[in-house]
Amino acid sequence: VAHVLGPNQYGKAEVRLVTVDRSTPRHEIRDLTVTTQLRGDFEACHRVGDNTVVIPTDTQKNTVYAFAREQGVGEPEQFALLLGRHFVAHDQVDGARIAVDAHPWRRIPVAGSEHDHAFERAGAERRTTTVVLDPGTVTVVSGLADLVVLKSTGSEFHGYPRDRYTTLAETTDRILATSVTARWRYSADVLADGYHFGAAFTTVRTAMVETFAAHHSLALQQTLYAMGEAALDACPDILEVRMSMPNKHHFLVDLTPFGLENPNQVFVAADRPYGLIEGSVLREGVPTAPAVWESVVGFC
Amino acid sequence: VAHVLGPNQYGKAEVRLVTVDRSTPRHEIRDLTVTTQLRGDFEACHRVGDNTVVIPTDTQKNTVYAFAREQGVGEPEQFALLLGRHFVAHDQVDGARIAVDAHPWRRIPVAGSEHDHAFERAGAERRTTTVVLDPGTVTVVSGLADLVVLKSTGSEFHGYPRDRYTTLAETTDRILATSVTARWRYSADVLADGYHFGAAFTTVRTAMVETFAAHHSLALQQTLYAMGEAALDACPDILEVRMSMPNKHHFLVDLTPFGLENPNQVFVAADRPYGLIEGSVLREGVPTAPAVWESVVGFC
Amino acid sequence: VAHVLGPNQYGKAEVRLVTVDRSTPRHEIRDLTVTTQLRGDFEACHRVGDNTVVIPTDTQKNTVYAFAREQGVGEPEQFALLLGRHFVAHDQVDGARIAVDAHPWRRIPVAGSEHDHAFERAGAERRTTTVVLDPGTVTVVSGLADLVVLKSTGSEFHGYPRDRYTTLAETTDRILATSVTARWRYSADVLADGYHFGAAFTTVRTAMVETFAAHHSLALQQTLYAMGEAALDACPDILEVRMSMPNKHHFLVDLTPFGLENPNQVFVAADRPYGLIEGSVLREGVPTAPAVWESVVGFC
């Protein structure tokens, strides 16, 4: 029986790159995790181990470090585009997926002033980007991950159907907490030189976080949708937002066995299971891009 | 400007379920992590917080536990099908994605005999399944994750192109190590009552592991492809195999500064970065199923 | 042969507690992970399973939640003292170890103002405390964990001995990065009512972080010691500081194969192995407290 090689890609994952811009005494640092994945006609490699056209993943790693020195990293999106265009310029490479996570640092304040060359990690939240290069098309999908937010009121949940397996009590006041992963697909306009990806990131993030805070929630789905709408309204250069938002349950502790009321004051923060709400908001009339999303998320 | 609700799903993630079959003194245990996700017309929930047709994730969790008692869990695939069919029978639910991870235990040997009711965790490897239910079609994709394997010889890597950024030395003898994530898509035949998913799992896993061991490797891609072919050859009920295999690098330590040779004896096991080889093998003539794979892997 | 029961303790670990102070529309939240461990004469339990004097760990958990409601949590140190004193008041309990980790949140800014009831996680760093109660004595050891800091210059390393196994090059300019775990032992004076543990925490943390930034380092040990001295100088109520500081290596990438210089600009952030520097600074004349530290750190 004959078999066929299906979708495939290969590359170097999680190259840890830190750069220091020392052009002035006030250093700037970038802390990135870079993954490069290449696609093309690698059938001979799969079938008979012929590596003639296989750019080693070690070379890919070296290229990341060399480009960081030669070209500078700039915005994560621009660095990813630079790397992706370099790799697809090879005859044997038809497409690429370059993912960059940026890890946040802030300057340490010393006696009220921000230090020139000392930094502290600013949180676990990451700024992310994935650039997908296919023959004739380049797509930039950026986002954020591990943004943990919580509202101590302003969230209700009721009106849901009840069946034999329903025990949940309705509530008009609960804690709502989640860890947001969001990704937004940019329009092709951002590929022009000098697009301000950093400013766009801040605009989108601010819109989403402010909406989480200000929106009165009847369902986490409603909050998610409102956050997506706010992102689209705030940044005209994005076509679509996808979000994955675990409902990090905070259950009210039943204190009645101890003769105590608990008027929404004492909660247990649960680990598992958790609700998982996932959705997307598109600008009207914009075509969906399933092939891009397949590239952005996991392979297997 | 108007916005549109795009792809979305919601459910309960990582419900931890352990069952004990006590029908004889020789207990059987099952240890599962279950995730249920539902799809349908949830636009009113997203837009105005109308939960009229939203089966709470808490109810989904309850259903998992109640079904485990009422119906038993059986094979992970059968339990996932049972749950999925239950949920899509609701008017408002068009589709579902039910994922089940099975965690392995083995009986503790006491004085040479396996104990009736005492078990030890048999490793970190998981048996996985994702059942995707769409209108008119049900697909079962099963697999394994975190299967860590290593060959101390029988692996070469050379003949690759060299460019300005290539420094890697060619080798005819290296350690090859990886952590296999594999998923295989079953044909619709397995939906018949009484299909032996457990036997199929063992057949596929054995074929893949034996091939990893016996195959002389010129590239991890070649090993991956051979493992996929072996799986298809071993089990006629699977149509396609996808694999994601990090190249867990073991670098030969340079001991020459200490006046020592190192003839492939002392290695450093590196954490990051790692090569990442991903590919799929299909039975010839079988249609691909991109929509299914979109459901199986991550959303965002 | 007879055996003897040695050191032992038991309790409930990692009780996840979130409280909301709703006394004004501007909510305050506390997010704590609480571990209680009790000591006493539990020999009958160990030898014959007699639980007559064993306060169940489930009861300990309930007590945490009930006390949070009845007494409020206040500062982590005060909540730990409250719990510890409650438990050692039982006849059978001779001593206790109560550990509390506090997880940081900050208010979400909306249009320039901090929101009343919406928060974002402020980082992975934790404020920690362990209260050790023994017959006749109570000790408070507080600290911080996972404070990640980095200097892009102002760090040297040279002058070390060379032996057959030394290959490291000396440097007068390297990146210095670490993840600080620090614990400081308070004097008994802080047990008086109304001690401001929060202010003390801020004072000590600021002294340590500012010293990390401002100190010109010839060795991570020297930086550690200077941080400990600064802590003792800043807060008269602490007797001793212990620190564990991994040297999170940032290696300069060798770009010469690509015809590039690398004047301290492009680094690889390594995972493992890492240097591990651990040390303590005591106020002169203060007796050490080995039994307390045994209680603070791990059992086994």
Next chain:
Amino acid sequence: VAHVLGPNQYGKAEVRLVTVDRSTPRHEIRDLTVTTQLRGDFEACHRVGDNTVVIPTDTQKNTVYAFAREQGVGEPEQFALLLGRHFVAHDQVDGARIAVDAHPWRRIPVAGSEHDHAFERAGAERRTTTVVLDPGTVTVVSGLADLVVLKSTGSEFHGYPRDRYTTLAETTDRILATSVTARWRYSADVLADGYHFGAAFTTVRTAMVETFAAHHSLALQQTLYAMGEAALDACPDILEVRMSMPNKHHFLVDLTPFGLENPNQVFVAADRPYGLIEGSVLREGVPTAPAVWESVVGFC
């Protein structure tokens, strides 16, 4: 005010070492994680950054790899002793703590035979050792970690005191599950050449696991103590065993809302909080060794 340098140590943590014995076609592999920590008069380094007597952690790492080649690794205990004795032979080093974790692999079976050079990871459980060298004395403390075991019956819990905060129901039949960390201190006799640490490990581990299985438990403390006794009875060369055993709660799911009984069949495996039972058993008449245990467990 003057300050004093208190306890301190430094070294290289988590050196990842894999060795292949290729002396016959049937390869043997060792997979170790090695941590070296040195103690001595390092005051000048802490106070003024004088590294004159500070063996760099990089040199320590090199030594691990060079010794693996020159001397072979043998049993983890022997490799740790070798390294420790090498380091304390330096004038400036008074003591050392060498910790080695061994990661298990097993041969891949191919057509019923174990393969010569292909292996699969045999689980997450680790064999551990810590060798503590102080002036005039060397102590070996070995153990295991992450041994996860479960009994589906044969465990009771009742007879405990009830106070205002007690809600737990008594039970005569529950699931008992734990993840064992155990460490045993060897007598000085094992320092003689050729002691069979591997055989001792197997003897102690078997005694503990078989006891977990066979022992009818009235409390996890009782199980722990019985396991410690069994270890001491099985291996005359160990003086003391310490164990840390989280009670991995498996709660019976209340199915009565769904009209179902649940006769100990369906359980939720909880993450947090968990009971934490820690204790030790000593051979009668053996002196305790608090300074050794301080070295074995964490610093801060």
